[in-house]
Amino acid sequence: MRFDTTITGVFATLLIAFLGYSFYLYADLPQQNGPVSPQVAQGKLLWQQHNCSACHQVYGLGGYLGPDLTNVYSRRGSDFIRGFLQAGVNTMPAFHLSEQDMEALLAYLKNIDQSGNADPRQFIPQTYGHIVQR
Ligand code: HEC
Known part of the structure; x- marks a missing residue:
């Protein structure tokens, strides 16, 4: 007993x-995730349909042929991204997107850019194992 x-x-x-x-x-x-606008959701769908993640990472997850694009929006700006997508380069195909689709993809990239930083050197580890981002 x-x-x-x-x-x-x-x-x-x-x-x-x-x-x-x-x-x-x-x-x-x-980090709290809120609902996203329909445009951002459409951009994410396009990201998946065009298989960008075969070559690019978001938050370090994805293919490694191209760079991580989590913060590309603030690093490069929308004009650079627009030009890059329209023209392509040797290692990345050009994507002939309609103006509406281009805006949606840019809105998606802007949204993930605001959600945090992909560079682990920016992370501040906390005592109990989680991280805080600058
Ligand atoms: C076949 C592989 C491949 C696919 C698919 C691909 N990319 Fe890329 N992308 C690359 C490579 C490689 C680079 C780096 C090229 C360079 O800098 O010379 C790149 C560069 C970029 C850049 C510039 C990044 C920077 O900081 O310079 C952007 C923005 C980008 N890609 C967006 C996209 C988007 C959005 C999609 C989907 C619609 C996509 N890519 C699909 C291979 C790919």
Whole structure:
């Protein structure tokens, strides 16, 4: 009987610790995702349809032929991106997008640019394992 009480006590302690720690971690996530505009959603669809991620990463995930594009919008600006997509280069095909699709893709790139920084050197690790971005 005494054994059962000890096991129950240990289990309850671990459960409380687990729930407390989970609450602590998830109650204050550094990044909250809100709903995106239909234009941004369309841009993401185009990103998938044209398979940009075969060669590019977003947040470090994707292909490695081209550079990570998470922050390309603030690094290069919309005119540069527009020109790059219309003309292409040796290693990247030109994409002949309509004006509406181009705007949507730019809106998507602007949106992911605002969601954080892809460069891990910018991350500030916190004591409990999560990161904060500048
Ligand atoms: C076949 C592989 C491939 C695909 C598919 C591809 N790209 Fe690229 N992209 C590249 C490569 C390689 C570069 C780097 C070229 C260079 O700088 O000479 C690049 C560069 C870029 C750049 C300029 C980045 C910078 O900082 O200079 C942008 C913007 C870009 N791509 C957007 C896109 C978008 C949007 C799509 C999808 C519609 C796409 N790419 C699809 C290979 C690809």
